[in-house]
Amino acid sequence: xxITVINGQNHKGSTYNIGKILVDNLGENEVHEFxxxxxxxxxxxxxxxxxxxxxxCPFFDEKKRIMDMVEKSDILIFTTPTYCMRTSAPMKTFxxxxxxxxxxxxxxASMFTKKAVVISTAAGAGANSAVxxxxxxxFYWGVPYVKGYGxxxxxxxxxxxxxxxxxxINKDMASLAKKLKTSNARAGIKTRFxxxxxxxxxxxxxxxxxxxxxxxxxxxxxxxxxxxKAA
Amino acid sequence: xxITVINGTEKHGVTYRLKETFLEPFKGKAEITEFYLPxxxxxxxxxxxxxxxxxxxxxxxxxxxxKIEKSMLESDLLVFTSPSYVMHLTGAMKALLDHFGYxxxxxxxxxxxxxxxxxxxxQALGAGETSTAKDIKDSLSWWGISYIKICKFKxxxxxxxxxxxxxxxxxxxxxxxxxxxxxxxxxxxxxxGTSLITKAKFYAVRMLQTRLGKxxxxxxxxxxxxxxxxxxxxxxxKAA
Numbered sequence: 001x002x003i004t005v006i007n008g009q010n011h012k013g014s015t016y017n018i019g020k021i022l023v024d025n026l027g028e029n030e031v032h033e034f035x036x037x038x039x040x041x042x043x044x045x046x047x048x049x050x051x052x053x054x055x056x057c058p059f060f061d062e063k064k065r066i067m068d069m070v071e072k073s074d075i076l077i078f079t080t081p082t083y084c085m086r087t088s089a090p091m092k093t094f095x096x097x098x099x100x101x102x103x104x105x106x107x108x109a110s111m112f113t114k115k116a117v118v119i120s121t122a123a124g125a126g127a128n129s130a131v132x133x134x135x136x137x138x139f140y141w142g143v144p145y146v147k148g149y150g151x152x153x154x155x156x157x158x159x160x161x162x163x164x165x166x167x168x169i170n171k172d173m174a175s176l177a178k179k180l181k182t183s184n185a186r187a188g189i190k191t192r193f194x195x196x197x198x199x200x201x202x203x204x205x206x207x208x209x210x211x212x213x214x215x216x217x218x219x220x221x222x223x224x225x226x227x228x229k230a231a
Numbered sequence: 232x233x234i235t236v237i238n239g240t241e242k243h244g245v246t247y248r249l250k251e252t253f254l255e256p257f258k259g260k261a262e263i264t265e266f267y268l269p270x271x272x273x274x275x276x277x278x279x280x281x282x283x284x285x286x287x288x289x290x291x292x293x294x295x296x297x298k299i300e301k302s303m304l305e306s307d308l309l310v311f312t313s314p315s316y317v318m319h320l321t322g323a324m325k326a327l328l329d330h331f332g333y334x335x336x337x338x339x340x341x342x343x344x345x346x347x348x349x350x351x352x353x354q355a356l357g358a359g360e361t362s363t364a365k366d367i368k369d370s371l372s373w374w375g376i377s378y379i380k381i382c383k384f385k386x387x388x389x390x391x392x393x394x395x396x397x398x399x400x401x402x403x404x405x406x407x408x409x410x411x412x413x414x415x416x417x418x419x420x421x422x423x424g425t426s427l428i429t430k431a432k433f434y435a436v437r438m439l440q441t442r443l444g445k446x447x448x449x450x451x452x453x454x455x456x457x458x459x460x461x462x463x464x465x466x467x468x469k470a471a
Contacts, residue, residue, distance in 0.1 A: 002344050009277070011277065011278060013278065019425045039273050041275075043268075043269045043321070043322050043323045043326070044316060044321070044322060045240075045241070045242065046240050046314060046321070047241045047318070048390065075278075081278050083276060083278065083325075084271075084326070084328055084329055084331075084332050084335065084369070084370055085369065086366065086369075087327035088275075088276070088278070088320055088329065089275050089276060089325040089328075089329050090275050090322075091325075092319065092320075092322045092325045093275075093323075093325075094328070095317055095320075095321030095322075096316040096317060096321065096322045099316065099317045104318065104357070124337065133319065136318070137317060140317075144332075153367060156283070156284075172365070178251065180236040206388060208388075
C-alpha cells in the first residue's frame with residue numbers, strides 16, 4: 001500500500017507520534033510524509049485563479065507535489081494539533097489551498113476509493129472539533145472512509161503523556177490499523193447524495209464556470225459515469 | 232473613540248466593501264487602526280507553547296502580536312472581517328487567532344476584554360458564512376467578550392462586487408449601515424455587560440486554576456489569576 005501522512009505542524013510532538021504508531025501498525029508500506037507549513041508555507045490569497053486553471057495558482061508546484069502523492073495513496077493520514085479548539089492554521093491553510101478538489105468544484109475520481117484517518121491531540125478540550133475540521137474537508141474531497149481520532153492528552157509534550165494513556169493509545173492504534181487493513185472503502189449514501197447534488201449544479205450551469213463544467217463533462221459524470229464505479 | 236479592524240485577507244473584494252460601508256459613518260469621529268492579514272500578521276504559530284509556559288513576550292512573533300494586542304486593548308470597538316474559505320475563516324485569520332491562544336480564559340485573559348464590543352463581518356459563496364462567523368466568535372468569547380454582533384451574507388455564483396445584482400448589493404449595504412448606526416449610538420464610556428455564559432466559563436476556569444495552583448503554585452497561568460485577584464473576590468467585569 002501507499003500511505004501519505006500530512007502533519008499539520010512542523011514539530012514531532014504528540015499528534016505526530018500517534019500518527020507514527022498508526023503507520024507502524026500498518027506494517028511494511030510505501031510511506032510519504034509531509035509537514036505543514038514546511039512543505040507549503042503560503043496563505044491562500046483568494047485570487048480564485050485556480051477556478052479557471054489550477055496551474056495558475058501562485059503556489060501550484062509545491063501544492064502539486066503533495067497532492068500528486070495524495071492521489072497515488074491508498075491511505076491518507078492527517079495529524080493536526082488542536083489550536084484554540086480547532087485545527088492548526090497551517091492545516092487550515094492547506095485545506096484553503098486545495099479547495100478545487102472539493103466536490104463542488106473538480107473532485108478527483110481517485111479520492112472516492114481511499115481511506116483516511118485524522119488524528120488530533122489537545123492538552124484540554126477541542127481535539128474532536130479539530131478532527132472535524134479536517135474530516136469535513138475530506139468528505140467534500142469525496143473520500144468515503146474517514147476515521148477520526150481526537151484525544152485529550154493532558155500534557156504539552158509526548159514524553160509527558162502518562163504511561164496508562166500511552167498504553168491506551170497504542171491499543172487504539174493497533175485496532176484502528178486492523179480496521180483499515182480489512183475494511184472496504186465504498187462511497188456511502190451521503191457521499192453519493194452530495195455528488196448528485198453537485199452534478200445537478202454543474203448540469204444547470206450553476207458551478208463556477210465553463211472550465212468546471214467541461215471537467216465534469218470529460219469525466220463522463222454528467223452522463224452515467226460515477227467516480228466510485230470502475231469504468 | 233478608537234476602532235481596531237482586523238481583516239482576514241488583503242483582497243479588496245466583497246468583504247472589504249462591506250467593512251468600508253460599516254466604517255463610513257465612523258470616519259472623522261473615530262481613530263481607526265487597520266490590520267490586513269497575512270501582510271500585517273505574524274505568520275504561523277509553531278505550537279512551541281512558550282507563551283503558556285514562559286510568557287507571551289518570548290513568542291517568536293511577540294513584536295507583531297503585542298502591537299496588535301495593544302491596538303485592541305486601546306480600542307472601544309473591534310471589527311473582524313473574513314471571507315469564508317471552504318466554510319471557515321481564512322487560514323491567515325486562523326494563524327492570528329492561534330497566537331492569541333494564551334488570552335483564552337483557561338489561560339491569561341485580559342480583564343479589559345470583558346467590557347469590549349465587537350463586530351464580525353463575513354460572507355460566503357453558497358455556504359459557510361455561519362460557521363465562519365462562529366470560528367471567530369468562539370475565539371472572541373473565550374477572550375471574555377460578551378457583546379459580539381455578526382453581519383453575515385450568502386452570495387450566489389458571483390464574487391466580484393460589480394457583477395452582483397443591484398438588489399443584493401443594496402440589501403447588503405443597508406444591513407451594514409444599519410449595524411453601523413447601532414454601534415454609533417452606543418455610549419462607549421460605559422463598558423459592555425458580561426453575559427451569563429461568559430461568567431459561567433469564568434467560574435469553571437476559576438475552579439480549574441484553583442486546582443492547578445494546588446498542584447503547582449509556580450504555574451504561569453495560576454500566578455496570573457492570583458495576581459488579578461480573581462481567585463479571591465475580584466472579577467474582570469467589575470470595576471476595581
